[in-house]
Amino acid sequence: MPRTRSAAARTGRRLSHRAALAASLCPPALVVTLCLPASAQIAMHAGNAAPVTRDEPVTFQADSVSYDTHHALVTWSGHVTIWQNGHILLADQVTYDRNTGVAAARGHVAIIEPDGQVLFATYMELTQGMRQAVMTDMRGILAMNGKLAANGSRRTDGKVNVMSRAVYTACKICAQHPDRPPFWQLRSYSATQDLEHKRIEYEDTYLDMFGIPVGYLPYFSTPDPSVKRQSGFLLSSLSPNDKNLGTYVTLPYYWVIDGQSDATLVPLISSSTGPQLGGQYRNLMNFGRFTLTGAVAYDTHTPSLIAGQVPDYKEIGLSGYGYAKADFDWNQNWHYGANINLASSSDYMRDYRVSGYGNDVLTSNAYLEGFGIGAYSRLETIAYQGLNTGVINQSELPYVLPRYKYSFFGEPDALGGRLSVDSNDFNIYRPNGVSDERASLSLNWDRPFRGALGTMWLFTIHVDSEVYNAHKLDLTPAYSNVNAATTSQALPTAALKLNWPFLRTLKSGGTQIVEPIVQVIAAPNSGNSINDHIPNEDSLDTEFTDTSLFALNRHEGIDRLDGGLRANVGLHMNWSWGAKSIDALVGESYQEHVDQNQIINSGLTSHASDIVSRISFVPANWLDLTARGRFDHFTGQVHFADGLISVGTNLFRVTGGYIYNQHDLYYYYDSSIRTADPQLAYFEPQNEATLGISSRWRQYRASVFGRRDLATNQNVAIGADAAYENDCFIFDLSYVKRYTTISGESGDSSILFSLTFKTIGTFPVNG
Template identity: 65%
Template sequence: MRRRTVAPSARTIPAPPAPACPTLSRRRRLLCAGLYGLSLAGLPFEIARAQIALPSEGHGGAPMQRNEPVTFRADSVSYDSKAGIVTWTGHVEIWQNDHAIRADRVTYDRNSGVAAASGHVAIVEPDGQVLFSDYAELTQGMRQAVMTDMRGIMAMNGKMAANGARRTDGKVNDLSRVVYTACKVCAEHPEHPPFWQIRAYDATDDLEHKRIEYRDVYLDMFGLPVGYLPFFSTPDPSVKRQSGFLLGDISPHDKYLGTYVTVPYFWAIDRESDVTFVPLLSTNTGPQLTAQYRHNFNSGVLRVTGAVAYDTNKTGAYTATNGNQVAAVDDKGVQGYMFAKAQFDWNQYWRYGADVNLASSANYMRDYRITGYGADVLSSDAYIEGFGTGAYSRIDGTAFQGLNAGVINQSELPFVLPRYQYYFTGTPDALGGRFSLGTSDFNIYRANGTSDQRGQLSLNWDRPFHDRWGQIFVFTAHLDSSAYKATKLDLLPNYAGVNAASTAQALPTAALKMNWPFLKSMRNSSVILEPIVQLIAAPNYGNSRNRNIPNEDSLDYEFTDSTLFNINRHEGVDRLDGGLRANYGLHANWTFGSRQVDALVGESLQEHIDRNQLPDTGLQTHASDIVARLRFTPVRYLDFTVRDRFDHNTGRTNFADGLFSAGVPLFSVTGGYIYNRHSFYYYYNNNIYTSAPPQAYLIPTNEGTIGLSSTWKQWHVAGYTRRDLSNNRFVAIGTDASYTNDCFIFDVAFNRRYTTINGDSGDTSILFTLTFKTLGTFPVNG
């Protein structure tokens, strides 16, 4: 058979664009090489791929079959019947099954079954890998092959070259004098070495199991050898998941672990599940074995991470930040933790799941650097939730484990068993209004504190309208109602005057809000001036604390511009705003191009005052504190927002916060600030009604954070500091520097914590991370 159809040959395929050549100085090259040399100790490495697979992923091309038909295409064909030789020339393409070969000339000896290809030879594999050679001999339908001066293009931009290659039975490629890299090669100067490359005396590319094994291996960076391994094994770049050892973690010094090393092993159980085992050995304490299990189901996911360790560290007595004395704890011995998360779809409307976080002790988490250490509590919950048109429903249960023993008492933490929530928003009705309702019911238990049950219902109806003067009105009819049964009300967090009570509350509210925007349009700019007035009428609600109503969802109270026009200015519904009040404010906006100034200032006039309000909330008088907000974006790369609440008589600031960002990628600055006259956390942990509040309550929250960053080409440098201005001390500082290109990432991060947790008065860490594309990440902790 002969076909004259001309197909493009390998030499007509344009090469992908290559980047500019590396121009790093010799000093930088030696520095990078020295850092990497620290992570290699002349030991054999075997690397696995641990990316989780999805059920729909395929397995690659079909294996090479000896008896599959062979099809060819060439410019010309000649046949020597006496010698039994067929010669194809000019853009030759031969394919069998999913395998193909291209060349300028192919000679096939029918007597020996050997096909010799020369001139721009390209062998295309089913997985997309392409092998190039000047000369190749193939037998048994491409199952056996010998190539000289072989080059290969692999997945993930991987490139491999060898002096020679031999294929055996279509399953294994044996390579000699091998070089591999995932970096782009300079097109202007291809003789220049890539950013990094692996050089090996020989290598075996296992096509069946998708694994490459190198022997007598050097790692070169900028053409300079920086590390040596007698044996190195890694999955083929096309592989997403494969069992084997992963790159571990090593640290020459850690505050609690001393010198430690991890040797992870990844087990790909099947296409949907896997487990990673991470043994840890250290010089200062006992070993730890961690396991992480992952499973992707058709209807959900499951993730479980847990560990068991033998901790030999002991914790002595110390004084907590609030002045409490904490006795020594003998918690050494067998320790462990479990973090599990699961979520499954029941059907298109309902799903269920759980998030479980448990640890044997906070000190164990500190010693082994378990994620989550430093928080006050670990929380666990299980839930069922549903989504409908305008509706949401959820039932869940929650438990807490205290970590900060100096501040948190485990017996005072609540168990929420269970909580039910439902919210519904309807479509506009015949009157033009929209009805909505919500309920949040729960049962809360504390061993040492208030235990209570609540049934609650909120109803709401909003009716917007406007007049011919441009005034925009919203009329609201609202009802909050709830019933309670509580015991130990005289304990945390309520400190009421009775031990037990069954109570109920209901508060109907009517409100009318008017926005009257005035717009002035100018060339390339516009100005909006918008007076806002709101009238709210509700029965006087009295002193909620003296009415023995538990408080579970309204503990965190903050009166700012964001709550000025709320029907209920509390976060939840255990505390309600009653009485007659008028809220008013002025909103202004000036937009000119991409620049903008947006401001709001307002105040609340209230006929009724709830004497249970916390000090300095801004609502202790008939005229509230004045709240204000200013957002200013004068140019594209400058933005800041400031919020303030100050006394309307004295002008004293009672609350303030601010955020700003300025700069361009080459250099930028971000910052934040928060101020509050009292630290309200201690209000709920101490009965300040019958005794003086602790000193920590009287110290203002006054804290600032600033961060700097700079990005230039492939370099990035950043740093931050967080400082407690009330106590004139740092909370934390940190820096990070990184270099990134198409095939390599180097990152060094430094962090210093100054706060005291469980007697631990601060911590310092430094982490070096080197990531080689298609090979893995080498972390080194300091």
Template identity: 50%
Template sequence: MADHESYDKTGLIIWKGNVRVWQGDQALRADKITYDRASGIMTANGHVAFVQQDGSTTYADHIELTQGLKDGIGSAVYMRMQQNAKLAATGLRRTSGVLNDFSNVVYTACALCEKNPDLPPFWQIQAYGATQDKEHTNIEFNHAWLKMLGIPVFYFPYFAVTDPTVKRHNGFLIPNISPHDRYLGTYFTIPYFWDIDDQQDITFEPLVATKTGPQLSAIYRNRLNFGRLKIKGGVADDTRRNSPYTNPFGQRYDNTSKHGAQGYIFANGDFAINRHWYGGFDVNVASSANYMRDYRIPGYGNDTLGSNIYVEGYGVGSFLRLDAQGYQGLNRGIINNSELPFALPRLTYEFQGEPDPLGGRLSVHSTDFFVYRSRGAVDQRGELALQWDRPFHNNLGQQWLLTGRVDTTLYHAKHLEEQPNYGHGGGHVRGFVLPTVALKMNWPFLRTFAKGHGSQIFEPIIQLIAAPNMGNSINRNLPNEDSLTYEFTDTTLFALNRYMGTDRLDSGLRANVGIHQNWSWNGHSVDMLVGESFQEHIDRNRLPYSGLDHHVSDPIGRITITPNQYVDLTARGRYNPWRGNFDYGEALLSTGLPFLRFTGGYVYEPITPYYLYRTNYRRFRPNLPSLRPTNELTGRVTAKIGQYHVSAYTRRAMQQKKFVANGGDVGYENDCFGLDVIYIRQYTYVGGEKRNSTVLLNFFFKTIGTFGVNG
């Protein structure tokens, strides 16, 4: 296609004026194109644009092409590729449509300044020569300088990047180096990426350190048509030897054997069996917590590693899940693997029916399991809970909810004299049936104020619950696997059962009352709820500090204040009038402007449930970790001004008068470059020791990758 076409006696075809030529998926455009039919050479001059199959476009003043546009030369070349990558060169030689050799090259993925395009880009690679290998999808630079704002900062005799026209490519990734680490010393990693095919890949990452042995880790990923699979693992020779230490329970723990050959594997996958059934697994195993700490394995500060395998199905109003669960204790001085439970298996079933002729709705729940411990209680549970809810209202504006529920549970248990129950021991088959009837009434009153721009809701709430009193005599010698904590807060005030599970159930005759109020006007709002519970029977089979140790419960409340779009405060708590202090409290504050935001949190709880159930109360000793309150303050501030961002966070244990974690991030980001300086300080003890502060310096170059330095 051209404005003018002519032929001469030598066999030349000459096109002039907005010329366009196509060859398969390639297109050539120029002011003038001359084609020599004898030699097969096509010459393009003036505003040349050569569009190739991968979507990249090469601009030039002059190009000569032959062999079906596969071979050629060019001058004053400018190439625009994917991800806004650009390459300019004084000369080009094209070979077999696969190799493009450039001379005097400049490469960047940064946008040029619109007001002054002569200014250098934020970063660029300037090289003596470069080769674009289409077959192996990379660009290799020879004698290259990395320039920042036009200033040379680093010299590379050889440097290669992945061709921006592809998303995945075999080859070495950007190496990482750390000059100093408490456990590794100076260490160096250079990952290698293997693109197996369109759906799977592996990244290998060898690590060499000065203070301990080497490690080889890898990540395998596979994206299937019916699911996904990811496996991450590593092996190492950990030569660092640890010393014995005393745990928080005052027990001496031998920590000297956790060295030598070490490893870990974290694997997970999710798969669609058909349109209704799914399956998957999440397996996490490590040889020791000390190894995870020494080699910076993610999760090294946790108490446990959990694993599960599952299959689940979805129907109309129904859900079923069958899984198996297991745990590995990491902080071995406190958590012993022999005491950790295995659920082999656990079955969960939920069903929600359609409204029946009476206007009610039936729901069915069941969680059945077999829990095994090599040291501790071993039990099996079968459970069935039926619940029927019938909402209605009357002409007074009262909203009623009538609920009938039956909980049926059967246990087979042994070793109940051991943790976590410390009961009377022996093995037995036992169960219970608990019918419950509840009637709840909400009576909202609405008024307007502020000349009709505001509204107030005043809503008394009353609930009556009747059930047989189970008391200590029945609950004492039954297993307890899922009800180790009791949640009596504003969120569970009107719940039929305030335990986390169903091994322990609220029972007896009781009433719950509350008052909910809300004020909203001109973008401001205040929402609050206060309430109490009244019990005919005092059930002392709950955790200490439950707030239900008397006929009249401790009052509870919650308030949310949003004075404007810049402030949001929520606080809740439970006050013990008999002791004159709060037994539970938490608050969350979020405030700031779009470019500056602050969040703060506070939580107080007088006991730690896991430690409480770890300890045999018959051998009670003061100053145990279970009796140390959780009294923590957290804070985070984030700011973003233009291309700069700053954040910092802290977490402090007020009772122990020490920090749990501190950190922050200072960074800069534009269209092609990112810089982050990250500080992390964790005070978690693993194996009787804790890590020093960590500083990470990360550089991101668009189309090249991320380079990190840790210290």
């Protein structure tokens, strides 16, 4: 029935109701200390016609109130709202017995907790300021879309809710068919919600999927969905048939140490090898953070059998690994840290599926790093542990003790140019290889200016200078004809670059750009015999592509410098209309001086370099194509090519990739290199293709991929993934098979099957 009372009448009547409730709920001993101030405060609000705030000890709103003085009953009816101590009670009718101190609520009863949780019931009895309560037909809305229901519930001291015939789910309830079972639910004979420690314990529990029981747990405990961190056991991981571990199970335990740190312990029991105890410690502080991860195991597997090598049986037994990562702030400009990664062996990492297995090396470093206005500085030490023992010798890996890097980029000067300064210095030690020290300084000055007819010019003066002191130059990786040398090099360079873009605006709204680019670089000749006395740490490979066409130094680093007189020419073209575009570049370098020490197949071993090109083609939102290539200037033979294409929509998309190189950059992983001279595999062409197909439709997604070495006509890897996800559940199944050989181990297969019940956790199964 619509209410016709005026706003003033409703306000005055409700305020009197608040005063009556405040007096009726207070015990006699508190009438003076609590109830009278509350009444006086209410009267003051009434006089000012201002609303009463919810900070008062007890207050209420209702459409009507009645008093039964004979039985000491107070009844509020119609849109009743009562709040006290952060708890809010809503109901159609509330009857308060002043003799027993019990309030009975009926009709659309709801309690809103201070943390935002809401409990509903058809009938509820409350005492002691809502700290004690009994509810029938209870329903609850928790954090993270959690839903809790029970036939009945009893609250004790405002800390514990004990529920009978409880059901929990995080899934949406169908509005048209509310009686229809949710996607999944936990159905328990009894459940206890610890409001103080934010935890829910279930006893005699069934897991239902679509209303059908699929699992049983005699006892199950989980944090309240509102909890971000809480100590307790995490969901275990199970694998019925792992290649190296056999059948294994883990049972992690998570420990919240304090507000800034926690730890996780992960015991692992395996049927095929010894047990492992792993763990992780994390600490987040005001001035930084650090993480420690590691494990200790008793590995009983036979070490890898590598051609030409005797297995190291000392690796059987106690094994382990340790990873540490730290990053701390010194002040607003400087921070420091370390990344330490160590393992007893690559066999152990393989056997226990340690993250990082399959890499060439484990890298550790400690650093100090600073940032300024236009400046950057870094001091670090680096060490490597070889994992691919089939081709990597630990004694040949370097220790960087230390390395210093500095960069500065200045503001425009009076001449309109900008000066930049770079330094990259190090001391490298190898037990069995080149040990050397380098001090370097690079100066660069750029002066851009515009000319007539829309031309854009860039004038550059650049100087590279290095000083070296090297020992054991006749060993890896230099293999020079001298043993030791102290030498230096300097290369001044001057360059002038012209960009001349021609722009055309189309009536359709698109634009076309044709941009010739010409660059002339002059520098003294470099290379030849001087390189015999200079170690090479950062320029072991040179790949001439479109990205280095206009670079002053086309080597990767500065141990080898690119000198002589040369001219670089290119043509850049772009056509854009809306979100569609075609962008292309083709170019070549003409050099007067040919460095005889240039790497074979680099594309720079003649006066006319290879022709390099790039094209990016996006004609529609369902097609994206990018391709790059390098071709012989005289014969047109392809020396390098790669491409990536993506065609389709979310419903069906095909992605393909291709790479061809005259030398194999990944020859470490070729199973065919187990020969007398594995270095010969470097000169075998790399010819590889990848293909992937993916589909996404509503809550489903699936994908497959394959990677094949066309040079050896063998697969490198294949895999597939299928998943389903809705508002409360994720199913994921993935499969990967590797065909290559790492550290003497042939390819293997892995399967990961996981079920994620949102707000509960993930059940993973590995194989």
